[in-house]
Amino acid sequence: MSLAAYTEGFEQFAAGLPAGQRAARREQYERFLKAGFPTPKIEEWHYTDLAPLSERRFSPVVEGGAVPTAELLADADRLVYLNGQLDQAHSTATALHGENPLLADGDSVTALNAAFATGGLSLRMARNERLPRPLQVLAVGSAGAAPAMVHQRHRIELGENAEATVLFQFLGQGTERLTTHVIEVELAPGARLTLYRIQDEHADATLLTRIDANLRRDSRLEAVAIDCGTGLVRHDFNVVLAEAGAEVALAGLYQPAPGGHIDNQTRIIHAAPHCRSREQFKGIIDAKAKAIFVGKVIVQPGAQKTDSEQRVANLLLSRKAEVNAKPELEIYADDVKCAHGATVGQLDDKALEYLRSRGIAADAARALLLRAFGAEVLDQLAIPALRDRLAARMGLAVEEIFEATIEETAE
Amino acid sequence: MLEVKGLHARVEGKDILKGLDLSVRAGEVHAIMGPNGSGKSTTAHVLAGREGYEVTAGSVLFDGKNLLDLEPEKRACEGIFLGFQYPVEIPGVSNLTLLKAALNARRKYRGQPEIEATDFLAWVRDRAKLVKIDPKMLSRGVNEGFSGGEKKRNEILQMLILEPRLMILDETDSGLDIDALKIVADGINALRSPERATILVTHYQRLLDYVQPDYVHVLAGGRMVRSGGPELARELEEKGYGWLEAA
Numbered sequence: 001m002s003l004a005a006y007t008e009g010f011e012q013f014a015a016g017l018p019a020g021q022r023a024a025r026r027e028q029y030e031r032f033l034k035a036g037f038p039t040p041k042i043e044e045w046h047y048t049d050l051a052p053l054s055e056r057r058f059s060p061v062v063e064g065g066a067v068p069t070a071e072l073l074a075d076a077d078r079l080v081y082l083n084g085q086l087d088q089a090h091s092t093a094t095a096l097h098g099e100n101p102l103l104a105d106g107d108s109v110t111a112l113n114a115a116f117a118t119g120g121l122s123l124r125m126a127r128n129e130r131l132p133r134p135l136q137v138l139a140v141g142s143a144g145a146a147p148a149m150v151h152q153r154h155r156i157e158l159g160e161n162a163e164a165t166v167l168f169q170f171l172g173q174g175t176e177r178l179t180t181h182v183i184e185v186e187l188a189p190g191a192r193l194t195l196y197r198i199q200d201e202h203a204d205a206t207l208l209t210r211i212d213a214n215l216r217r218d219s220r221l222e223a224v225a226i227d228c229g230t231g232l233v234r235h236d237f238n239v240v241l242a243e244a245g246a247e248v249a250l251a252g253l254y255q256p257a258p259g260g261h262i263d264n265q266t267r268i269i270h271a272a273p274h275c276r277s278r279e280q281f282k283g284i285i286d287a288k289a290k291a292i293f294v295g296k297v298i299v300q301p302g303a304q305k306t307d308s309e310q311r312v313a314n315l316l317l318s319r320k321a322e323v324n325a326k327p328e329l330e331i332y333a334d335d336v337k338c339a340h341g342a343t344v345g346q347l348d349d350k351a352l353e354y355l356r357s358r359g360i361a362a363d364a365a366r367a368l369l370l371r372a373f374g375a376e377v378l379d380q381l382a383i384p385a386l387r388d389r390l391a392a393r394m395g396l397a398v399e400e401i402f403e404a405t406i407e408e409t410a411e
Numbered sequence: 412m413l414e415v416k417g418l419h420a421r422v423e424g425k426d427i428l429k430g431l432d433l434s435v436r437a438g439e440v441h442a443i444m445g446p447n448g449s450g451k452s453t454t455a456h457v458l459a460g461r462e463g464y465e466v467t468a469g470s471v472l473f474d475g476k477n478l479l480d481l482e483p484e485k486r487a488c489e490g491i492f493l494g495f496q497y498p499v500e501i502p503g504v505s506n507l508t509l510l511k512a513a514l515n516a517r518r519k520y521r522g523q524p525e526i527e528a529t530d531f532l533a534w535v536r537d538r539a540k541l542v543k544i545d546p547k548m549l550s551r552g553v554n555e556g557f558s559g560g561e562k563k564r565n566e567i568l569q570m571l572i573l574e575p576r577l578m579i580l581d582e583t584d585s586g587l588d589i590d591a592l593k594i595v596a597d598g599i600n601a602l603r604s605p606e607r608a609t610i611l612v613t614h615y616q617r618l619l620d621y622v623q624p625d626y627v628h629v630l631a632g633g634r635m636v637r638s639g640g641p642e643l644a645r646e647l648e649e650k651g652y653g654w655l656e657a658a
Contacts, residue, residue, distance in 0.1 A: 372503025
């Protein structure tokens with residue numbers, strides 16, 4: 001394990017920092033250097049091996065590239081990052097960009113992120129404040145002749161009863177790239193956050209994201225995570241239900257393209273009584289793609305009346321597809337409701353046959369069934385333009401069928 | 412319209428049909444009756460092209476075309492409809508989605524443009540009345556949460572909407588109470604016309620009280636052992652199948 005190129009990169013990066021910041025960054029970098037990239041020997045990294053990254057050389061500075069303007073949402077406020085730098089031209093909410101605290105725990109990727117992190121979304125909402133529109137944070141990795149790395153740090157802090165919808169979109173194209181995003185979320189009592197995390201990376205990309213959310217009394221976090229693309233992707237989603245009445249609902253749909261690798265790790269800690277957690281993840285995995293879902297739920301002593309449910313369903317479309325789905329429950333309280341279920345299956349042959357018997361070609365029938373499978377998660381995206389674009393991108397689009405209209409004409 | 416000659420078919424390595432002959436002309440209603448395990452359902456499935464049914468000998472011509480060469484969806488587009496004995500539930504795919512996709516697949520096959528949304532809905536609403544299905548139910552997943560009778564009525568509704576030329580109904584009458592049976596029969600009768608033909612696969616004479624067949628065939632041991640007019644069905648009802656098998 002050499003990491004020499006990272007050290008060179010760090011010296012280059014540190015030289016550009018204000019003198020007062022260097023020591024803190026160096027401390028983080030030393031921490032990363034000592035631990036190195038995680039290897040499968042670490043339980044949490046059993047399915048995703050980052051060791052090959054050690055020998056790579058990524059430049060911490062990237063020039064050029066273009067924002068895919070088709071991805072800009074019309075009815076949203078926007079922060080657009082091109083290779084980690086704020087893109088003023090396409091951003092409408094530049095006031096929400098800022099530097100964020102660089103907290104780190106024992107995790108070496110988080111330390112790496114902290115050593116190199118540039119700013120990101122810095123959203124701080126006062127009590128009872130509401131975001132009038134969704135906020136789109138579009139992070140694009142694009143162009144550049146040499147392999148590059150981008151590390152960003154974001155923070156969302158909602159005051160009491162504040163409400164917001166924030167969409168993080170990670171897109172990549174072009175050359176080899178290492179990207180990390182750490183997103184910290186603090187919800188004050190009664191706050192409500194809807195958080196979307198969309199990933200569509202390219203084949204030479206490594207994307208590592210981590211979301212840490214802390215939920216106080218009666219606050220609610222609703223998250224929908226959609227993954228497609230071909231990169232090596234690892235997501236950590238850590239939620240602490242810190243006070244009574246807090247609720248989290250995570251939904252995810254992952255569909256790695258051939259060559260893609262998507263590792264979803266969730267960790268929900270019920271630290272207080274009367275909290276509720278829901279997880280619903282679905283995977284569609286085709287040939288030469290790999291998906292992992294590990295869902296940890298920890299019910300701490302005293303977290304009585306915990307209500308927790310975790311459902312994972314995977315569809316394997318090929319014998320050359322791989323999926324690992326693992327629920328992990330640790331329960332240290334006795335008056336709790338904790339349900340979990342994980343399935344791995346194939347498309348229903350009987351349903352396929354039925355549709356074909358009605359004249360629908362095999363491909364179209366398969367698309368209908370896949371869409372039905374994915375729709376449960378996809379339809380939770382309350383931004384129709386985004387939902388439809390993703391459905392089309394993932395081959396899950398089915399023509400809208402006038403449900404409303406038939407009710408109107410039913411008289 | 413349909414010419415079946417010397418048809419042999421195998422399911423899971425077991426020979427079920429052993430030289431079946433059947434000739435159906437436009438405008439006719441044929442009933443295929445017979446004891447359990449005689450090959451009635453296999454006949455229906457082989458004609459519709461379901462997977463897992465291996466034809467080992469014989470021929471099936473539909474309007475002169477070799478039906479056995481066609482994929483199930485192509486057979487449907489050619490105008491064959493199979494009413495399932497056990498209609499499948501498909502959560503997440505609404506009945507309307509299925510109907511519209513099926514209707515448009517057919518139109519595309521014939522080189523016609525897709526149906527207009529308003530025309531489609533008006534057509535569905537009109538047909539739903541015939542089988543007493545609330546159109547609102549059609550926004551739900553295919554057969555999802557439908558009772559046994561509702562599923563069978565839904566099969567008939569699909570048939571009424573798709574207007575096939577050859578309707579093959581596999582024990583559509585099984586498990587129906589008398590009211591549902593009448594609705595199903597009305598649906599079948601509504602489609603009777605000189606251009607269309609019907610094959611009713613049934614174990615009992617009951618349905619034939621409401622849908623008058625032109626021909627009744629008795630299938631036993633994978634072959635037609637007796638053919639006759641409607642009176643044959645009544646004879647079977649009285650005497651059972653035993654006397655035929657002994658003969």
